[in-house]
Amino acid sequence: MLALWNRLIQGKFWNPATLPGALAYLVFFLFLAIILAWLIRRVGRQALRHDIHGLLDRTAVYFLIQFGQVSVFVVAFILYAHIVPSLRSLGTALLAGVSVSAIVIGLAAQNTLGNFVAGISLLMYRPFQIGDRLQIVAPSGMETGTVAKIMLAYTTLETFDNRRIVVPNSMIANQVTVNLTQFDPKIMAIIPFEIGYSSDIDAARAILVESAKSHPLVLEVDSCPVVQLGSSSVSLSLRAWCANPNDAKQVEFDLYERVKARFDQAQIEIPYTYSNVILKQENKNAQ
Numbered sequence: 486m487l488a489l490w491n492r493l494i495q496g497k498f499w500n501p502a503t504l505p506g507a508l509a510y511l512v513f514f515l516f517l518a519i520i521l522a523w524l525i526r527r528v529g530r531q532a533l534r535h536d537i538h539g540l541l542d543r544t545a546v547y548f549l550i551q552f553g554q555v556s557v558f559v560v561a562f563i564l565y566a567h568i569v570p571s572l573r574s575l576g577t578a579l580l581a582g583v584s585v586s587a588i589v590i591g592l593a594a595q596n597t598l599g600n601f602v603a604g605i606s607l608l609m610y611r612p613f614q615i616g617d618r619l620q621i622v623a624p625s626g627m628e629t630g631t632v633a634k635i636m637l638a639y640t641t642l643e644t645f646d647n648r649r650i651v652v653p654n655s656m657i658a659n660q661v662t663v664n665l666t667q668f669d670p671k672i673m674a675i676i677p678f679e680i681g682y683s684s685d686i687d688a689a690r691a692i693l694v695e696s697a698k699s700h701p702l703v704l705e706v707d708s709c710p711v712v713q714l715g716s717s718s719v720s721l722s723l724r725a726w727c728a729n730p731n732d733a734k735q736v737e738f739d740l741y742e743r744v745k746a747r748f749d750q751a752q753i754e755i756p757y758t759y760s761n762v763i764l765k766q767e768n769k770n771a772q
């Protein structure tokens with residue numbers, strides 16, 4: 486068997502010491518890695534598809550699929566470098582300066598490596614999984630979204646208004662993340678309203694509570710307290726439970742319109758900012 490292998494590699498085409506041989510082995514290992522990565526992805530998705538009873542952790546399966554695909558290409562490259570003599574000698578030279586190389590690579594790719602390590606930490610401790618609804622702090626402010634993907638370096642959230650937020654794993658692992666799914670699937674809609682000081686607070690509160698209770702998307706009205714006495718208005722905060730963020734936003738938009746009409750009928754003032762201009766006439770005859 487060994488003699489047959491030696492005969493095969495005697496030709497330039499299969500001799501890794503030659504350029505055609507090195508290219509041929511490169512194509513071979515690349516093709517093999519692509520096939521194996523495709524098989525890993527297919528087996529993982531088939532396993533999830535046939536998991537009718539939900540015995541598999543979808544978060545862990547997706548993470549392992551990605552990790553397996555990356556590992557296949559890394560192993561293929563190591564084997565290829567071991568076969569090609571020129572790369573083997575290059576690898577020996579690199580090992581001599583491995584400490585310096587590790588420092589340089591670590592500094593250059595510290596964010597990427599940090600995201601990768603944070604991804605492994607998220608998989609081990611599992612503070613959330615695919616399908617959970619999270620509340621995080623993003624550059625755009627407080628965001629609420631459903632976990633769509635947990636990848637090696639990034640976690641993807643889908644918001645109620647069809648936006649996709651991609652968060653580095655290192656960032657999501659180092660901030661306080663509120664997992665709304667772990668506690669209660671409901672979400673509270675907090676809607677502010679302002680009335681004038683001359684308006685009846687109890688009448689305004691009754692209109693707000695009645696309008697919320699009659700809305701089909703409101704599960705329960707929690708409260709409607711006075712939260713602030715402003716310079717020209719009294720601020721009330723209507724708080725109602727809804728099934729999800731989509732319903733909460735829809736309730737907010739609908740109640741603004743309904744309450745405005747009810748306030749007009751009840752002659753409850755909705756104040757607005759205005760200015761008093763005082764004109765002073767100078768006496769030209771005064772000395």
